[in-house]
């Protein structure tokens with residue numbers, strides 16, 4: 001794959017300074033002629049969104065290889081007006097795609113990611129299987145794309161609630177150095193997959209659901225458990241936020257504690273975040289910094305009742321930040337509210353952005 005240094009400079013310039021639409025156009029302009037893309041989990045919520053994001057961003061796919069479980073092999077998936085047959089894992093490996101976007105659960109990733117890597121494919125994996133593996137990179141392009149090299153054949157996409165948080169945290173960490181984060185999440189049922197959406201809709205329509213993704217009713221409820229409980233009393237989701245944040249931001253000194261809650265919402269995840277800094281800050285400067293950082297939209301007009309909500313974040317690629325105010329209970333501390341579509345920036349968009357970065361920087365085979 002050949003791109004000129006001029007184009008590359010243009011890309012870097014655009015990536016760090018302008019919005020995502022321009023980013024996709026530049027990427028489109030720099031892609032090579034052949035690009036075989038496998039989407040593993042193509043019939044699922046994240047896989048479907050990946051196909052939508054690839055199409056919207058004009059990601060140049062010369063051959064699409066949709067993959068799902070054996071029960072779906074042969075089914076048709078539509079991409080940009082054309083039908084494609086769902087492949088089995090082995091058929092996809094045999095096709096030697098350049099990039100495989102995985103969203104088919106952790107056990108599938110553990111079993112198959114390295115097999116794709118062995119035939120030269122770069123895997124970008126949405127599950128938690130490889131995230132904390134010290135040999136694998138955990139990437140949010142706005143924060144740490146610079147860690148990627150051509151040798152990275154299995155790249156991990158972070159947890160959805162962590163992605164949206166670190167996009168907002170990193171510019172502030174660079175300026176004021178974060179000491180401690182206290183985060184509480186209000187997470188969409190779409191984070192659990194198709195079954196959870198069905199449960200919520202059944203309960204909303206009929207009051208009850210035969211298909212249960214959660215132990216309890218989710219409609220008209222809030223469940224303070226996401227993923228399983230660990231020995232320390234936290235859930236796995238909460239500890240993912242703690243550990244993944246440190247890895248992505250490359251700073252183990254950041255202290256973080258999380259409470260993650262599932263609520264009957266579909267548009268995206270919301271987070272109440274309390275941040276304590278080493279340095280003093282100015283609230284207007286914080287707002288300006290966030291407003292001018294890549295991938296962030298500032299929605300902070302209390303006088304007009306403008307603040308981020310899943311209803312507005314739904315189907316958008318950006319991270320929305322608002323309710324920015326000083327924590328009056330202690331110095332050098334602020335509160336803010338972060339919302340993003342977990343299926344987009346929290347999963348599909350982030351994965352596609354990693355793929356775009358790899359292509360433009362000539363980091364795939």
Ligand SMILES: NC(=O)c1ccc[n+]([C@@H]2O[C@H](COP(=O)([O-])OP(=O)(O)OC[C@H]3O[C@@H](n4cnc5c(N)ncnc54)[C@H](OP(=O)(O)O)[C@@H]3O)[C@@H](O)[C@H]2O)c1
Pocket residue numbers: 040041042043044045046047067068069070071072073089102103104105106108126127128158159160190191192193194195342343346347
């Ligand atoms: N939802 C989110 O917000 C989110 C965010 C970040 C990461 N993730 C991660 O992304 C993954 C998928 O999530 P989802 O919400 O899209 O789930 P989902 O809607 O349940 O979809 C699962 C997909 O995986 C496929 N699959 C299952 N077992 C397979 C196997 N053995 N071989 C090949 N394909 C297989 C399914 O195919 P069939 O249709 O044939 O069963 C389906 O396409 C999970 O690891 C999840 O943790 C989700």
